């Protein structure tokens with residue numbers, strides 16, 4: 001299982017993560033990104049891609 | 063084995079190094095950059111960091127553990143390259159040998175050669191530039207910005223938030239007009255004007271005036287404007303001089319194929335980021351430089367795969383490069399997001415909302431949707447992005 005964490009203090013709601021991988025992230029009512037839970041290891045590449053694309057570098061994948 | 067040397071210490075350098083490791087290259091890897099910090103994020107330099115103060119450590123990119131063993135040389139300028147001998151020369155005279163080379167030296171701001179005092183003239187590319195500008199910005203300062211592209215407009219918005227008097231001078235007839243088109247750019251100009259920014263469009267600066275320090279600027283129609291600080295944001299010059307003498311086409315950055323390989327028989331060479339003139343099959347076969355933040359990551363990923371394949375003795379993947387160009391800009395509370403290449407459009411139409419509020423604008427060419435721009439509508443752009451990605455490859 002992947003651990004995807006969005007640093008809520010850093011996230012500015014650009015939504016690049018959602019645009020990269022719609023099923024891995026969602027913007028909540030405050031416009032902050034919430035990662036999907038229970039994502040399998042086979043999605044590591046997609047999750048890391050989204051983390052690379054975040055303008056605030058707010059996403060960590062482990 | 064001398065391994066791979068990555069020239070330039072920015073985002074493109076970092077992503078290429080990470081991709082080389084992810085693609086199985088385990089040999090020696092050296093990154094040589096001429097700034098004094100590890101790769102850091104530039105976009106905040108005209109936005110949040112210019113507003114709140116520049117802390118370069120806070121802007122550094124997190125680095126994947128796969129590049130922990132990379133030799134990072136900072137404060138080192140490459141002055142010369144010999145692709146035949148596979149040797150770089152540094153400003154210290156030191157020679158650095160390589161088996162394969164990554165070109166990631168980016169661009170620098172273009173300077174216009176008008177006469178007059180130079181103290182008080184600034185550009186904005188590096189953290190050091192931003193810190194120098196930040197130290198001058200204050201309430202009631204007379205700030206003149208030359209250039210009305212995204213960078214000039216972002217600086218105008220930030221400087222207004224800090225209480226400066228801001229005038230933007232540009233040869234173009236509307237701000238950000240080349241990528242966005244007439245209607246959206248004039249609507250954005252009105253939003254800037256409502257925030258107190260003055261525009262002198264269709265003009266350029268002939269001279270700066272003052273003693274040592276700039277006090278005013280003279281425009282091409284003879285008008286004189288007070289200027290305590292002048293920021294020049296009039297485009298860029300690729301950092302290619304260190305590559306001269308190797309028979310490469312350096313007319314506008316460094317040309318590559320779709321695998322980011324630079325056409326030369328002398329050595330394995332790839333180019334990435336702002337400096338790379340690369341083709342994108344979504345937008346025809348013409349290679350282009352694209353100065354968007356997403357490009358160093360996308361081209362770096364591909365270039366790392368290409369070099370790792372070449373160094374294993376394989377021929378690199380010939381797959382077309384089809385990464386989606388993505389660009390955003392923050393001005394006041396506005397969030398401008400673009401996908402694709404709106405600047406290539408032959409037909410532009412507002413498809414949702416109001417140009418003076420949240421909206422979505424479509425950019426089409428004869429083959430279909432070529433770009434989309436949303437103002438405060440980022441998450442609604444997903445279907446448009448998909449439509450651009452589905453363009454037939456040409």
Ligand SMILES: Cc1cc2nc3c(=O)[nH]c(=O)nc-3n(C[C@H](O)[C@H](O)[C@H](O)COP(=O)(O)OP(=O)(O)OC[C@H]3O[C@@H](n4cnc5c(N)ncnc54)[C@H](O)[C@@H]3O)c2cc1C
Pocket residue numbers: 069070071072073074075094095096097104105106107108138139140141166167168169186187188213301304334335336337352353354355356358388389390391392
């Ligand atoms: C103020 C600012 C705001 C921006 N805002 C946005 C935005 O909102 N959205 C967006 O999409 N894009 C934005 N961009 C663009 C984006 O930041 C760039 O596209 C990206 O940084 C390019 O990365 P790069 O690695 O290709 O080049 P760079 O980050 O420029 O890295 C090149 C490095 O090589 C070094 N170098 C050059 N010559 C030599 C040499 N001879 N020897 C050694 N080192 C050398 C340079 O000093 C530099 O450190 C912005 C850029 C700036 C400057």
Ligand code: SF4
Pocket residue numbers: 006010011012013014015016017018025032033053054055056057058059
């Ligand atoms: S890309 Fe980054 S800043 Fe944007 S919404 Fe996702 S986590 Fe937040």
